Amino acid sequence: MTILILAIILCFLMTWGVGANDLANVMSTTIGSKAVTIKTAVTIAIIFEFAGAFLGGSHVVETMKSGIINTQLLENQPDVLILGMLSVLTACTIWMNLASFFGVPVSITNALVGSVVGFGALSVGMEAIHWKQVSNISIGWVTSPLIAGLTAFALFTSIQYTIFTSLDPLKRAKWMVPFYLFLTGIVLTYMIILKGLNHFHVHYSLFDAFLIAFISSGFLTLLGIIILHKLPEKHIMKRKDRFNQVEKYFGVLMGLTSCVMVFAHGSNDVALATSPLNLIFSYSNIHHYNLSPGMLMNATLLFGCVGVVSGFLVYGRKVIETVGSGITALTPSRAFAATLSAATTVIIANTLGLPVSATQTLVGAVLGVGLARGIGALNLVVIRNIFMSWIVTLPAVSIMTVILYKIFNSFY
Numbered sequence: 001m002t003i004l005i006l007a008i009i010l011c012f013l014m015t016w017g018v019g020a021n022d023l024a025n026v027m028s029t030t031i032g033s034k035a036v037t038i039k040t041a042v043t044i045a046i047i048f049e050f051a052g053a054f055l056g057g058s059h060v061v062e063t064m065k066s067g068i069i070n071t072q073l074l075e076n077q078p079d080v081l082i083l084g085m086l087s088v089l090t091a092c093t094i095w096m097n098l099a100s101f102f103g104v105p106v107s108i109t110n111a112l113v114g115s116v117v118g119f120g121a122l123s124v125g126m127e128a129i130h131w132k133q134v135s136n137i138s139i140g141w142v143t144s145p146l147i148a149g150l151t152a153f154a155l156f157t158s159i160q161y162t163i164f165t166s167l168d169p170l171k172r173a174k175w176m177v178p179f180y181l182f183l184t185g186i187v188l189t190y191m192i193i194l195k196g197l198n199h200f201h202v203h204y205s206l207f208d209a210f211l212i213a214f215i216s217s218g219f220l221t222l223l224g225i226i227i228l229h230k231l232p233e234k235h236i237m238k239r240k241d242r243f244n245q246v247e248k249y250f251g252v253l254m255g256l257t258s259c260v261m262v263f264a265h266g267s268n269d270v271a272l273a274t275s276p277l278n279l280i281f282s283y284s285n286i287h288h289y290n291l292s293p294g295m296l297m298n299a300t301l302l303f304g305c306v307g308v309v310s311g312f313l314v315y316g317r318k319v320i321e322t323v324g325s326g327i328t329a330l331t332p333s334r335a336f337a338a339t340l341s342a343a344t345t346v347i348i349a350n351t352l353g354l355p356v357s358a359t360q361t362l363v364g365a366v367l368g369v370g371l372a373r374g375i376g377a378l379n380l381v382v383i384r385n386i387f388m389s390w391i392v393t394l395p396a397v398s399i400m401t402v403i404l405y406k407i408f409n410s411f412y
Contacts, residue, residue, distance in 0.1 A: 003082060004284060010089040011277040011300075012307045017096025018108050018273045019311025021319050023049065025105040025359045026265045027258065027312070028323035029366065033335035035254035046309050048259050052266020053301045068113060069120035070128045078283040084119040085276040087405040091115050091397050092273075100311075103318030105386060107357035108269050110393045112276070113137055118398030119405055137356075140349055141390075144356040145364025148338075148345040152368035156337035160372065163246060164333075170242040174228075177249045181224040184253055184340060185217030188260050191267075191347050220256075227252055250332035257339045264346040265358045266305070274304035323363060326382040328370035337372075338365040360390065 023045060031041050074081040092111045099106040113134065120129045159180075166172040190213055204212065231248055234241060278300045330338075342358070342365040349356040363386060370378040 003086060004280065007082075007086055007089060007277055007280045008303075010086070010093050011274060011303065014089055014093040014096055014108075015270070015273050015304045015307025016311035016315075017093060017100055018269055019308035019313075020100035020315035021096055021105060021311075022108050022269050022359050023262070023265060023308055023312040024100075024316030024319040025323050025362055026261050027316070028320045029261075029330055029335035029339045029362065030254060030258040031320050032323070033251075033254060033330040033332045035251040035332040035335055036258070040255065041258070042313065044255070044258050045262055045312055048262035049266040049270065049309055050302075050305045052263035052268075053270040053305050054298065055263075055267065068116045068130060068134060069124065070130065073124050073128050080123055081283050082280050083408045084123055084405055085280045086408055087401045088112065088115040088119055088276045090404050091400040092276075094400065095393065095397050099389060100315055100319060103322045104389045105319050105323055105359050105363060106389050106393050107141075107359045108273055109137075109357040110141065110360075110390065111397045112272055114394035114398045115401040116276075118401040122402050122405060140356040141360060144345050144349060145360045145367075148342045148361045148365040149368030149371070151341035151344065152338045152365040153372045155341055156334060156369045156372045159333055159337060164243070168242070169246050170237070173246045173249055177228065177253065178221055178225055180253055180336070181221045181256075182217050184256050184260070185220035186213050187340065187344050187347065188220065188256060189213040189216040191260055191263055191343070224252060224256070247332045250336050254332045254336045254339065257336055257343065260343040261339050261346075261358075261362070264343050266308075268346060268349075268356065269358055270301060270304045270308055273308070274300040277303075322382060322386075323366060327363070327366050327379055327386075328373070328377050330366070330369075334369045334373075338362065338369045341365040341368065 027041055027045055030036060030044070031038065036044070092108065092115055095111050096106065096108060117129055117134060159176075162176050163169050163172050190209075228249055231245075231252075233245060237245065278297060281296050281300070328334075339362070342362040345361050345365075346356060346358050367378065367383065
């Protein structure tokens with residue numbers, strides 16, 4: 001029981017760090033671009049973080065439970081696995097909160113995978129690690145920010161050429177923004193409606209899914225157009241005022257896109273962060289309380305969401321400043337391109353069951369937007385520090401886990 005209580009405390013502290021770091025990073029483009037008010041941003045973070053965790057997180061939980069190491073080799077040694085997951089929780093808790101203190105956006109995905117690999121190599125040997133799965137995840141760490149960056153580069157470039165370089169950007173925006181609304185609707189529908197229905201074992205054919213996404217996106221586009229027409233607008237505007245009005249249009253788009261990104265984060269990172277606690281419960285005497293695996297997963301996800309949201313609200317400011325304004329200056333249109341690209345990339349990876357990093361994906365997308373404006377628009381010092389933290393995370397957390405496992409093993 002002592003270990004269970006310790007595991008619960010550590011899991012809360014780790015999810016607190018995830019909120020202060022990962023969720024703060026996800027919301028950094030929304031808040032940094034001033035697309036929505038702080039109150040609206042907080043509301044979006046709370047609602048869609050919970051929704052994403054409960055409706056889209058099951059695939060990633062299963063990947064972490066059995067996809068990294070062969071846990072069947074430890075079925076007759078539950079104490080080893082419990083102490084190992086306790087070491088994983090402790091190492092990741094220290095790392096995530098340390099990074100949040102310095103305002104550096106690191107990845108809970110990197111930390112957890114590296115930590116589990118370190119424990120697996122020590123306890124059951126290198127042969128027990130599913131290296132193919134680990135290599136696929138590692139490839140995702142490289143490709144996901146690259147794909148998100150290229151997509152964001154292309155999307156923001158299209159916004160620049162179709163709207164901002166025209167003689168009358170406001171008039172052009174009134175024609176083009178509905179198209180971007182429809183694009184956002186496709187991603188929003190797929191992530192929230194279709195994945196949400198899959199959670200309730202409701203599945204659709206490819207044609208039916210496309211039809212639902214198309215119709216839902218059409219309704220969302222009409223709703224967005226109505227909202228845009230209700231935005232206050234001067235009758236006579238200077239060119240600068242017209243640009244500002246266009247950014248207000250993209251502020252509406254950014255609000256919708258941030259919902260998708262937070263949902264994607266909840267479906268990926270909350271499930272990841274709570275998977276060690278889920279494993280500890282599974283291999284302990286908790287089954288005496290007649291809790292089914294589904295009830296356990298829902299309980300740990302709820303607990304993780306509370307920790308993540310708490311960390312974001314109390315201690316997320318430093319990471320928000322780093323990504324929201326430290327890499328490159330963001331406006332609603334730039335933030336929209338970055339966030340939609342990152343959300344799309346995370347959705348695809350999550351559908352495939354690969355726990356990619358929302359942090360790395362969004363940072364890659366912000367970099368793509370910055371490059372579309374020219375290399376001079378990027379803060380290379382901040383970028384260097386972020387990349388160095390990513391590289392150091394894997395070995396640092398692995399070594400920390402090995403040391404902590406030996407300490408816990410000597411005590412218990």
